[in-house]
Amino acid sequence: MISALKNDLESIFKDIQISAPEDDRLIINAQKDAVLTILKFFKDKGYDHLAMISCTDWIEEDEFELIYIVGSYSVYAPAAEDITSDKSGVSKEAAFNGGNILLKTRISRKDPRFITAIPVFENSEPYEREIHELFGVDFKGHPRLTPLFLEREYKIPPFRKDFDTRRYVKDFFDQIPFVENKEK
Amino acid sequence: MDRNDIKKWFKSPDKMGDKYSLWAIYFCTGCGIIEIPPVITARWDAERFGVIPVATPRQSNLFLITGYVSVKTLRAIIRTYEQMPEPKYTVGFGSCPINGGMYWDSYNTIKHLDKYIPIDGWIAGCMPRPEAIFVAVTHLWTLIDQGKAKAYVKYREKYGLYRKNQEMALGKLDWPPLYTTGGGND
Ligand code: SF4
Numbered sequence: 001m002i003s004a005l006k007n008d009l010e011s012i013f014k015d016i017q018i019s020a021p022e023d024d025r026l027i028i029n030a031q032k033d034a035v036l037t038i039l040k041f042f043k044d045k046g047y048d049h050l051a052m053i054s055c056t057d058w059i060e061e062d063e064f065e066l067i068y069i070v071g072s073y074s075v076y077a078p079a080a081e082d083i084t085s086d087k088s089g090v091s092k093e094a095a096f097n098g099g100n101i102l103l104k105t106r107i108s109r110k111d112p113r114f115i116t117a118i119p120v121f122e123n124s125e126p127y128e129r130e131i132h133e134l135f136g137v138d139f140k141g142h143p144r145l146t147p148l149f150l151e152r153e154y155k156i157p158p159f160r161k162d163f164d165t166r167r168y169v170k171d172f173f174d175q176i177p178f179v180e181n182k183e184k
Numbered sequence: 185m186d187r188n189d190i191k192k193w194f195k196s197p198d199k200m201g202d203k204y205s206l207w208a209i210y211f212c213t214g215c216g217i218i219e220i221p222p223v224i225t226a227r228w229d230a231e232r233f234g235v236i237p238v239a240t241p242r243q244s245n246l247f248l249i250t251g252y253v254s255v256k257t258l259r260a261i262i263r264t265y266e267q268m269p270e271p272k273y274t275v276g277f278g279s280c281p282i283n284g285g286m287y288w289d290s291y292n293t294i295k296h297l298d299k300y301i302p303i304d305g306w307i308a309g310c311m312p313r314p315e316a317i318f319v320a321v322t323h324l325w326t327l328i329d330q331g332k333a334k335a336y337v338k339y340r341e342k343y344g345l346y347r348k349n350q351e352m353a354l355g356k357l358d359w360p361p362l363y364t365t366g367g368g369n370d
Contacts, residue, residue, distance in 0.1 A: 150292065151255040151354065158291040165289045173295050176352050179302075179345045 002026055002099055005045075013038060024099030032105045032114065039068060039120045042101055047072040050121035051100070055131045059161040063106045064137060066114065070121075072098035107137070116141040134159035192329075202245070202271055203325045204234040209244035211264055214251015216278045216311055223314045233321045241267040246324075248317075252280035252293045258300060259354055265301050265339075266362045272336050273328075275320055276306045285310055299349045302335035302342075341366050 002020050009018055009028070016038075017029045030038055039050075051069040058065060107114050116139040117124040128139045129148045136157035139145065156163045193200050208230075212220070224230045224237050238244045241264045253261060265274065276297050279285035284295035297303060304327060307320045327333040339346060343366035351357055 149256070151259070152292075154291070163291065165291050168291050169289050169295070173353075176299050176349050178296065178299055179342055179349065 009038075009041070012041065022099075025102065026099065027102045027104065029104050032107055035066075035068070035103065035105050036115065036117060036120060038103055039070065039117060042070050043120055046074050047098060047101060049073055050117070050123055050127075053117070053124055053127035053131065055135045055137065055159075057109070057135065057159065057161045058106075059109070061106075062109045064109055064112055064135060065104055065106050066131070066137075068101075068103040068117070070101040070103065112137040114139055118142065133157065136160065199328055199331075203328050206233070206235045206246040206273070206321065206324070207238045207244040208235055208246040208248055209241050209264060209268065210237040210239060211241075211247065211249070211261070213249060213253055213257050213261070214278065214280055216248075216250030219311060219314055219317070220248070220250060223317050228314045228318070230317070230321075233318055235321060241265075242269065244268055245272045247272065247274045248277050249274065249281050249297060250277045251311075252278075252285065252287050252290075253297055254292050255294060255353060258294050258350075261297075262301060262350055262357075263359065270336050271333075273304045273324060273333050274301060274335055275324065276303045277317075277320075278312060279308060279310045282306050282308065294353060300346065300353065302338045302346070304333045304335045 002023060002025075005026060006018050006020060009016065013030070013034055015031050016034065019027045021027065028038065047070045049071045051071050054067045054069070056065040056067065112135070114137060116128055118128075118141065125142070126148065128137075128142050129145060131137050132139060132142070132145045133148050133150055134157055150158070154163070154168075158165070158168075189200070208224075210220075220237070222228055224235070230236070235246065245268060247265060247268065249261065265272070276282055280287055280293065281297035281303075284290070284293065287293040288295060294300065305320055305323055307316050309316060324333060340363055343361065343363040345366075347357070347361055
């Protein structure tokens with residue numbers, strides 16, 4: 001199943017590396033301009049569920065990596081006739097539920113911009129908002145990149161590797177005095 | 185009721201009343217809130233100790249802060265605390281509100297809760313077991329008996345200092361001061 005998908009992908013998209021470390025997992029490394037088309041490809045195949053978007057800061061390589069995890073509630077769902085009568089009761093095909101697709105792409109760290117995936121998966125809205133807040137990646141076309149979790153403003157977005165949390169704690173939280181000490 | 189307590193009841197009915205009617209505000213923060221459902225329900229039954237959770241701060245007099253406090257939660261905690269009628273008791277729960285715990289170098293959790301609101305007692309641990317909550321409650325009884333659970337009085341007296349700390353963490357607060365007098369205000 002996953003190998004058929006792999007062949008499909010390889011014939012359509014040129015510039016991508018695909019690996020399938022497990023029976024139900026596909027890891028795709030793609031160029032950034034191909035991301036939306038690949039997401040669309042999966043959506044048309046019945047992968048209707050964007051589980052999450054996540055971000056990794058590769059500071060030494062000066063790049064951010066965006067990871068889209070796509071799954072499915074409907075594709076390859078075991079149809080009644082797929083359930084064979086061998087010992088386990090369920091054929092391998094039927095048990096396969098589409099697996100997880102991990103789509104990875106790299107963007108520059110100096111100028112962290114990307115395009116929003118909302119046109120394909122509407123629920124990317126909060127994930128992109130979160131990545132914007134914690135990594136400072138700008139998603140073009142996103143309707144509201146306003147703060148989601150954080151209450152304070154940070155000079156460097158706090159999930160970047162060059163954000164020095166200990167310095168921050170020292171400069172900010174530790175500067176607030178204890179009420180007892182203040183009286184003296 | 186313990187017969188030996190009858191004398192106490194006659195001597196200071198208010199203290200005894202406070203002791204055995206601890207209404208805990210059901211405010212969930214951090215991991216510790218996981219311990220609260222078994223504590224208040226049949227398994228450990230907090231009602232044996234006179235502790236009942238209530239929904240709104242205006243009906244409660246015990247505030248359990250059950251874990252790490254993010255800057256955003258701090259705002260809610262202060263508002264909740266200020267709405268509670270006096271006398272009110274606060275207990276910090278777990279190492280996170282005490283000194284940061286394992287979030288000691290986090291960018292977004294406040295490390296010492298007692299910089300922002302006064303605390304009557306702490307329960308150390310990560311995470312404290314439900315039994316520890318009951319130990320804390322009995323300690324709180326002792327403190328109330330001895331007239332030492334007076335954090336709310338301290339809040340009133342030093343409100344200015346507390347408010348200043350709160351503003352350092354949260355920026356300008358969008359609600360008016362609770363008291364107009366008290367350390368730093370005058
Ligand atoms: S003290 Fe431990 S269990 Fe409690 S909030 Fe902190 S990390 Fe979680």
